[in-house]
Amino acid sequence: xxxxxxxxxxxxxxxxxxxxxxxxxxxxxxxxxxxxxxxxxxxxxxxxxxxxxxxxxxxxxxxxxxxxxxxxxxxxxxxxxxxxxxxxxxxxxxxxxxxxxxxxxxxxxxxx
Amino acid sequence: xxxxxxxxxxxxxxxxxxxxxxxxxxxxxxxxxxxxxxxxxxxxxxxxxxxxxxxxxxxxxxxxxxxxxxxxxxxxxxxxxxxxxxxxxxxxxxxxxxxxxxxxxxxxxxxxxxx
Numbered sequence: 001x002x003x004x005x006x007x008x009x010x011x012x013x014x015x016x017x018x019x020x021x022x023x024x025x026x027x028x029x030x031x032x033x034x035x036x037x038x039x040x041x042x043x044x045x046x047x048x049x050x051x052x053x054x055x056x057x058x059x060x061x062x063x064x065x066x067x068x069x070x071x072x073x074x075x076x077x078x079x080x081x082x083x084x085x086x087x088x089x090x091x092x093x094x095x096x097x098x099x100x101x102x103x104x105x106x107x108x109x110x111x112x
Numbered sequence: 113x114x115x116x117x118x119x120x121x122x123x124x125x126x127x128x129x130x131x132x133x134x135x136x137x138x139x140x141x142x143x144x145x146x147x148x149x150x151x152x153x154x155x156x157x158x159x160x161x162x163x164x165x166x167x168x169x170x171x172x173x174x175x176x177x178x179x180x181x182x183x184x185x186x187x188x189x190x191x192x193x194x195x196x197x198x199x200x201x202x203x204x205x206x207x208x209x210x211x212x213x214x215x216x217x218x219x220x221x222x223x224x225x226x227x
Contacts (some may be wrong), residue, residue, distance in 0.1 A: 008152055034215075043116070043202050043218030044155070088154065095214065099170070104154035 003027055003038055006103030013061065014111050019076040023103045030091040033065050035074045038086045038105065047087070048074070058108035078084070079110045113138050116219035118203050125193045132187065133188040133222050135203030136147045143206045144186040145170075145216065146178060150198040161186055193226045200224075 005067040006023045013019055021035075031052055036044035048063045050056045050072075056063045072091075076083055089103040119134040135144065146158040148203050157170030159178040167178045175197060178188045186205075190197060203217040 006154070041221070043204070043220055044216075045218065046215045049215075092214070099157065099160070100214075100216065102155040104152055 001025065002104075003101050004089060004091060004103045007106055008104055010107040010109050012109040012111060013079060015079060015081060017079050017110075019079050019083070019108060019110075021074040021087050021089075021106050021108065022033075023072050023091075024070055025072070025091060025101075026071065027091075027093070028067070029093045032092045032095060033063070033072050034062055034090040034092075034100070035061075036088045036090060038088060040085070044088055051060070076108075081110045081112050084108060084110045114185045115139065116203055116205055116217050118201075118219040118222050121220065121223060124227065125190075127194060128227050129193050130189070130191050131184045131224075132190075132191065133201055133203075133224075135186045135188070135205075135219060136184055137186075137203075137205040138184065139205060139207070139217065139219070140183070140185075141205035141207045141217070143208070143214070144180065145206075146176070146186065146188045147202045147204065148172065148197075149202060149221075150199050158188065158201075193224075195226045198224060198226045 004025045017089045034049040035047045037047045038044040050063045060077045064073040086105040086107045088105040090100040116137045145160045147155040161180040164183040179187045203219040206214045206216045
């Protein structure tokens with residue numbers, strides 16, 4: 001079993017919909033949780049990060065961590081065609097642990 | 113700033129050939145990484161470096177070697193390419209800071225096909 005599980009999709013939704021992307025993990029020591037966005041034929045780029053449990057909001061994006069369930073989510077409100085990309089979750093134990101553990105990525109398609 | 117650049121962007125090799133992928137960063141980052149990305153597998157760490165002159169093995173190091181002779185450059189070598197090394201290779205760099213996670217900055221990738 002992988003340390004971090006992520007549904008590869010593709011997830012296809014109409015423009016304007018609320019999108020929910022999720023990852024589950026098995027290592028309870030993870031404390032830092034990140035979401036990277038990767039456009040086709042590009043490198044990933046950091047979208048959001050959260051520390052420990054709780055929510056974090058940035059514009060249309062909300063990252064949520066539930067450590068008791070070992071489950072993290074990324075919500076996208078008012079989704080746009082420009083949000084079409086692959087979203088990868090990544091986690092680490094401590095801030096000084098420079099080795100991230102990655103999910104496989106979920107491909108998201110927003111239909112105009 | 114160019115950020116992280118990778119050379120070449122595409123390459124086709126025959127089994128048994130060798131090649132070197134070059135990664136360069138102009139952000140003065142201490143840490144550099146080489147990943148491979150395959151469908152359904154996500155990013156897998158091949159080798160990484162925590163500073164000039166240092167390298168370490170990641171999750172999938174077999175068949176690859178690396179060198180970090182200069183802080184800004186990280187080279188990935190394939191001594192005898194195999195079809196299983198067909199993949200997209202990403203280089204990344206990062207820095208250490210207090211109070212926040214280590215954001216990794218990625219290059220555009222190198223698409224390698226081994227026939």
